Amino acid sequence: MRLDKFLKVSRLIKRRSIANEACDSERVSVNGRPAKASYDVKCGDILEIRFGERVVRAEVLEVKEHALKNDAPLMYKILDE
Numbered sequence: 001m002r003l004d005k006f007l008k009v010s011r012l013i014k015r016r017s018i019a020n021e022a023c024d025s026e027r028v029s030v031n032g033r034p035a036k037a038s039y040d041v042k043c044g045d046i047l048e049i050r051f052g053e054r055v056v057r058a059e060v061l062e063v064k065e066h067a068l069k070n071d072a073p074l075m076y077k078i079l080d081e
Contacts, residue, residue, distance in 0.1 A: 003028065004037035006067050009065070012049060012058065022049065035072040046079070 001009075007019035007028070022028050023037040027050040030039055041047075045060045057079040067075060 001041050001065070002037060003030065003035055003039040003041050006041040006060070006063065007049075007073070008074075009067050010075040011055070011069070012047070012066075012076065027051075047076070066069075 004019040004023055005061070007013040007022075008016040013019040013022060019028075020037045023035060023039075026034040026071050028035055029048045030041075030045050032046075032048075041060055041063055043060055045065060047056075047058045047060065049056045049058075058076040059079055061077055062075045064071075064075060
């Protein structure tokens with residue numbers, strides 16, 4: 001699954017277009033490297049998302065095409081903020 005779609009489906013970022021912009025401006029990195037929106041997300045990847053001064057690190061636990069609101073947090077584990 002594409003990184004921008006994963007960020008939207010997992011609800012880490014609200015809209016796919018915003019996720020795409022975050023990737024283009026290098027505010028999202030995967031396994032320590034800046035990642036493009038087209039990066040193929042896999043289980044075990046460590047995502048780091050910068051929201052201004054706040055940094056969220058999350059490990060990908062599951063990749064699903066669709067997730068309900070209650071199931072979305074099960075797709076990742078927050079490592080630290």
